[in-house]
Amino acid sequence: MPKHLAIIMDGNGRWAKRHLQARTFGHKAGAQKIQEITEFCAKYGITHLSLYAFSTENWKRPKAEVNFLMRLLEEYLDSKFSTYLENNIIFKSIGDLSIFSQSLQQKIQHLEQESLKQCNGLTQILALNYGSQDELRRAFLKLSKEMLSIDAIENALDTAGIPNVDMLIRTGGEMRLSNFLLWQSAYAELFFTKTLWPDFSKEELESMLLEFKNRNRRFGGL
Ligand code: FPP
Numbered sequence: 001m002p003k004h005l006a007i008i009m010d011g012n013g014r015w016a017k018r019h020l021q022a023r024t025f026g027h028k029a030g031a032q033k034i035q036e037i038t039e040f041c042a043k044y045g046i047t048h049l050s051l052y053a054f055s056t057e058n059w060k061r062p063k064a065e066v067n068f069l070m071r072l073l074e075e076y077l078d079s080k081f082s083t084y085l086e087n088n089i090i091f092k093s094i095g096d097l098s099i100f101s102q103s104l105q106q107k108i109q110h111l112e113q114e115s116l117k118q119c120n121g122l123t124q125i126l127a128l129n130y131g132s133q134d135e136l137r138r139a140f141l142k143l144s145k146e147m148l149s150i151d152a153i154e155n156a157l158d159t160a161g162i163p164n165v166d167m168l169i170r171t172g173g174e175m176r177l178s179n180f181l182l183w184q185s186a187y188a189e190l191f192f193t194k195t196l197w198p199d200f201s202k203e204e205l206e207s208m209l210l211e212f213k214n215r216n217r218r219f220g221g222l
Contacts, residue, residue: 002166002212004048005041006181006188009033010172011196018196024068029198031076039087040202042122044209048162049124050094052180056131070104073128077107084111088121094158095130096138125162132182159184167212169205171197189215 009030016026034051041049054069084091091111100108108128139156140148154160165181165188173194177185191208193200 001045001209002189003046004050004163004165004167004184005046006050006052006165006168006185007037008052008168008170008172008178008180009197009200010170010174012198014172015196015198023065024072026196026198027069027072031072033198033200034076035080035083036202037200037205038089038122038124040205042087042089044206047122049122050127050159050165050181051124052127052130052178054095054128054130055179056096056129056134057179070100074104074107077104077111081111081114084115084124085118088119089115090119090121090123091115092123092125092162093128094125094135095128096134097128099129123162125159127180130158131179133179136183153183157183164188167191167208169193169208171195171200187217187219189217 012026012030013023014026015029016023019025038049053073058069059066083089093108093112097105097108135158136153138158139153142156143152159181162184165185168177168181168185168188169191170176171193173192173196175192181188189212191211193204193208195201195204
């Protein structure tokens with residue numbers, strides 16, 4: 001079983017288009033899918049689930065869509081606060097939060113602190129204003145030349161203390177990593193599906209997990 005599963009939740013916009021709706025409708029549906037998949041992962045014994053919610057490159061989108069995603073995130077944190085605690089899910093963010101509004105930063109920190117205090121189940125890691133290249137840049141700034149060992153770099157990343165990614169899924173049909181957990185996915189098993197994120201299901205995830213079991217992971221050895 002993978003300990004750490006990472007998901008690139010792609011395809012919200014196309015899902016909305018298929019339903020003859022605005023892209024924002026797809027993002028709403030995408031946000032709703034998160035809880036179902038998180039609960040399934042917790043039951044399956046996955047200990048860390050990383051979700052790519054907003055990248056450092058997503059600021060290039062039209063302002064109205066970016067604003068909508070910020071509002072959606074804020075609403076999501078408000079409405080799901082107690083769900084995290086009831087379901088014993090630890091919430092953690094990665095990425096550079098300093099660009100977000102004070103109120104959004106406070107909501108993120110509040111849920112991080114309370115869920116860490118009260119829960120001991122799966123850790124859900126939400127990537128917000130996250131890009132691997134920016135994460136590495138920020139990590140290197142913390143380190144001196146003498147300290148540049150693999151362990152020191154790992155401990156300076158946003159994911160310090162979190163095991164490396166075992167399995168990475170991208171929905172939506174594209175076959176790329178888009179600056180998500182590049183260091184941490186060095187030996188991740190990759191899975192790509194054409195299913196758009198709002199249509200992704202527990203059943204499809206379960207069949208991927210079964211395939212993961214049968215993959216031969218050699219980590220560069222024989
Ligand atoms: C990709 O769809 C999706 C994102 C921009 C990131 C994922 C966002 C969510 C699941 C919703 C917001 C999350 C929270 C936590 C509130 P896309 O717009 O790139 O789809 P497309 O490739 O079909 O255009």
